[in-house]
Structure formats: C-alpha cells, structure tokens
Amino acid sequence: MVEATARPRRHRSSTTRVVDAQAVIALADTAMIQILNDVGTRVWNLIDGHRSVQEIVAAVRGQLETEGYSSVSEGLDRDVEIFFEDLSAHGLITWSGAGS
Amino acid sequence: MTLPFETNLPEKPPPGSSPPEASPSDSSSWNRTLILSISGLRFELQGLPSELRSRLAVRFSRFVVEPDSVTRANLTIRVRPAVVRGYLDYDTHGQAKVYELETRVEEGRLHAWSYAFSGWFEIDGDQGELSLCDSDVEPPSHSIENFLRVAFAWKASKAGGFLFHASGLVRDGRAYVFFGPSGSGKTTVTRLYPHELQLNDDCIHITRAGSVFYAGGVPFKGCPEGGAQDAGAFPIAGLFRLVQSRNVACERLGAAEAMAEIATSVPFVSETPEGALRVFEAAEAMARTVPVMKLYFELAPSFWDVMEESLRG
Numbered sequence: 001m002v003e004a005t006a007r008p009r010r011h012r013s014s015t016t017r018v019v020d021a022q023a024v025i026a027l028a029d030t031a032m033i034q035i036l037n038d039v040g041t042r043v044w045n046l047i048d049g050h051r052s053v054q055e056i057v058a059a060v061r062g063q064l065e066t067e068g069y070s071s072v073s074e075g076l077d078r079d080v081e082i083f084f085e086d087l088s089a090h091g092l093i094t095w096s097g098a099g100s
Numbered sequence: 101m102t103l104p105f106e107t108n109l110p111e112k113p114p115p116g117s118s119p120p121e122a123s124p125s126d127s128s129s130w131n132r133t134l135i136l137s138i139s140g141l142r143f144e145l146q147g148l149p150s151e152l153r154s155r156l157a158v159r160f161s162r163f164v165v166e167p168d169s170v171t172r173a174n175l176t177i178r179v180r181p182a183v184v185r186g187y188l189d190y191d192t193h194g195q196a197k198v199y200e201l202e203t204r205v206e207e208g209r210l211h212a213w214s215y216a217f218s219g220w221f222e223i224d225g226d227q228g229e230l231s232l233c234d235s236d237v238e239p240p241s242h243s244i245e246n247f248l249r250v251a252f253a254w255k256a257s258k259a260g261g262f263l264f265h266a267s268g269l270v271r272d273g274r275a276y277v278f279f280g281p282s283g284s285g286k287t288t289v290t291r292l293y294p295h296e297l298q299l300n301d302d303c304i305h306i307t308r309a310g311s312v313f314y315a316g317g318v319p320f321k322g323c324p325e326g327g328a329q330d331a332g333a334f335p336i337a338g339l340f341r342l343v344q345s346r347n348v349a350c351e352r353l354g355a356a357e358a359m360a361e362i363a364t365s366v367p368f369v370s371e372t373p374e375g376a377l378r379v380f381e382a383a384e385a386m387a388r389t390v391p392v393m394k395l396y397f398e399l400a401p402s403f404w405d406v407m408e409e410s411l412r413g
Contacts, residue, residue, distance in 0.1 A: 015376035019384055022356035026363060026376040033360045 002084045008093045009049035137165045139305035139316035144173040160319045182231040190215045190237045212250045217243035249320045253368040261307040265365040268299030274337035275315035279365045284342040292401045338391040345396035348403045350410035358392035359383045
C-alpha cells in the first residue's frame with residue numbers, strides 16, 4: 001500500500017535516458033535495465049524526492065487531460081499506485097516522508 | 101559478480117602436461133615489455149617474465165606492435181608477481197564453475213580481481229598495476245587477458261565507443277553483429293559460417309566515425325578456438341539480438357528497446373551511473389543509425405537469407 005503523502009526518490013545508482021517518450025532506466029547495482037511506457041515515463045520524470053505520490057498523480061492527470069487523454073486519467077490513481085509498488089519492488093525508488 | 105561472457109575455468113592439467121607460465125619466485129626476471137594495439141587503443145604491459153611475454157605474443161599475435169618513440173599508450177600496466185597464493189576462492193566441490201571477477205571503483209581507479217590476479221588502473225589516467233599468482237586454476241596469460249578485457253572496456257567507453265558482448269562476422273566488407281545473453285547462440289552462429297571472416301566469438305569493439313558505426317576485432321576469446329581473425333574494423337550492416345526458436349524471423353526493434361538490449365550487453369562499464377550514461381548515449385546513437393533486430397533462429401544456416409531480407413526491407 002503506497003501512502004499518498006509519501007515522497008519517492010530515484011535510487012542513487014539509477015541512470016535514465018528518455019528515448020521516443022520511453023524512459024530507459026539502468027540500475028548499476030543490479031545491472032538491471034527497465035523500459036517505461038508513456039505514462040510510466042511521465043511519472044518517473046516527476047520523481048525528485050520532494051513531490052508526494054498525490055502531487056505526482058495530480059501532475060500526470062493534468063498533463064493527460066491537457067493533451068486530450070481524459071479517459072486515460074480515469075483509474076490513474078490505482079495504476080500509479082501499482083506502478084510505484086513495482087518500482088519499489090525492483091529497487092528503483094526509495095521513500096522519504098510518510099513511508100509506504 | 102558472474103561475468104556475462106562465456107568463459108569457463110579450465111580443467112586442472114595433469115602433471116607434466118605443460119610447463120608453468122611464470123614463476124613468481126624469481127621476480128628479477130620480470131623485465132620484458134609487450135605492446136598491444138587493439139582497435140585503436142594502445143596497451144603497454146611492462147615487467148613481464150620472458151616466457152609469459154612470448155606466450156602472450158602468440159596469443160595476441162594480430163595485435164602486437166613494436167614500440168616507437170611517438171605513440172603514447174592509452175594504458176601502461178606494470179606487472180609483478182603476487183605475494184599471495186590467490187585472491188577469490190576457487191572451490192567447485194566437483195561442479196563446473198563459471199568464471200567470477202570482481203570490480204570496484206575507488207578514488208578514480210578501477211580495481212579488478214579474480215582467482216589469480218589483482219590489479220587496478222586509472223579511469224581517466226594512463227597508469228595501472230597488475231599482480232599475478234602462479235596458478236593452474238587461472239594461468240597468468242588468462243589473468244592478463246581477463247584484466248585487459250576490463251581495462252579495454254573502460255578505455256573504449258571513455259573514447260566514445262564500447263566493448264560489446266557479441267560475436268561478429270564480416271561479409272562483403274560489412275559486419276553482422278550477433279548479441280544476447282549467454283547461451284543465446286553467439287558462438288554457434290559464427291561456427292555456422294566458418295568461411296566468413298570472424299571478428300570474434302565473444303566480444304567486439306564498437307566505434308563511431310561520424311554517422312557510421314564500426315565493429316572491430318579484439319583479442320578476447322569466449323572459447324579456445326575463438327578470438328579475432330582480423331584486427332580491423334568494419335562498418336556495421338546490422339545488430340541481431342538472438343532468440344532461439346523453431347521459426348526463423350526478423351523483427352526490427354524500436355529505439356528504446358534496441359538501446360536497452362544493447363546496454364544490457366555492455367559489460368563492466370554499466371556498473372557505475374557515469375559509465376551507464378555513456379553507454380546509453382552511445383547505444384541510442386547506434387540504435388538510431390544501425391538496424392537493430394530480434395533474430396529468431398534455429399541452429400542452422402538458413403537464417404542468413406531472412407536476415408538479409410529484413411535489412412533490405
């Protein structure tokens with residue numbers, strides 16, 4: 001369960017490069033590489049250790065609705081929560097503030 | 101760390117089967133030099149014993165160059181006998197064991213060690229040291245090759261290219277590069293086409309000149325019969341990520357997936373954030389220039405026509 005007020009932070013040994021709107025992330029400690037889709041990339045780009053989960057969700061929802069993807073923003077809260085659980089399980093993020 | 105390349109430890113030779121490569125007890129005889137030019141990068145090994153120098157000159161014959169007063173080595177490595185019997189523990193309990201090598205970056209140096217060697221080199225500088233044990237598990241010539249593999253990977257990355265865990269064949273002056281995890285068929289592919297020039301069965305140096313990417317031979321082997329048949333560099337026709345399958349097909353990868361697949365096959369350097377970023381930059385540039393495909397193939401020569409047709413498409 002991810003707390004809405006928790007603040008995610010990218011793992012210090014992660015490296016990111018965005019290619020054609022897809023984030024490619026390498027985690028040096030584990031030699032793992034992940035590719036994120038469009039929404040995942042938007043979320044990842046907003047992770048800075050200061051923004052909370054709910055702030056990130058709101059920002060992504062704003063982007064999608066501005067670009068005309070209102071239907072995609074439905075269910076976004078749950079999708080992003082699952083996404084953060086996956087990122088945490090793969091060691092790509094850590095948490096500060098109210099923990100998960 | 102278990103290495104991605106396909107190097108298994110040798111069986112212990114029977115007594116009297118071959119002479120020892122070096123005797124660390126007589127350090128005064130460790131005074132020979134060997135210079136290697138590998139795909140545009142120059143490595144100077146100083147302080148070798150005579151017999152080991154001779155053995156390396158044969159092993160790396162296509163890459164040995166004579167010293168000159170003008171060309172400066174990218175890395176000079178001072179070799180010396182180790183004062184210990186070994187480093188990493190080698191204990192198979194009767195089981196085959198895949199080679200292990202450890203690395204660590206500390207204060208601008210890359211430290212690397214395995215069973216019978218320990219060394220370091222300056223990541224941004226041109227100096228290094230290597231201590232060798234007198235070992236049957238990892239003979240000194242193997243130790244030097246494995247240390248050079250790490251050093252070359254880092255120096256190649258600093259120069260804008262990278263060491264790629266892949267095999268390569270040259271046809272009509274163009275390189276066809278095959279990559280994938282251990283067991284995917286990289287070495288097997290090269291054996292299916294013995295009449296083509298083999299760049300290497302295990303790793304290749306990728307470089308760039310303007311918008312053209314080249315695959316160059318390096319002396320590092322994946323198996324005793326492997327290694328480079330040519331020390332030159334050839335423009336790349338395509339990169340093929342191998343997937344063994346009953347059907348033969350080629351599927352072009354998008355830039356992000358191609359970049360990720362390429363980066364996964366770049367050993368050593370990707371272990372630090374700075375190195376990973378350099379690899380990402382080079383991999384993306386290559387993914388946007390060179391066709392990168394998933395090649396579904398079975399272990400028969402029939403896939404080459406499918407490959408060529410995909411490149412034309």
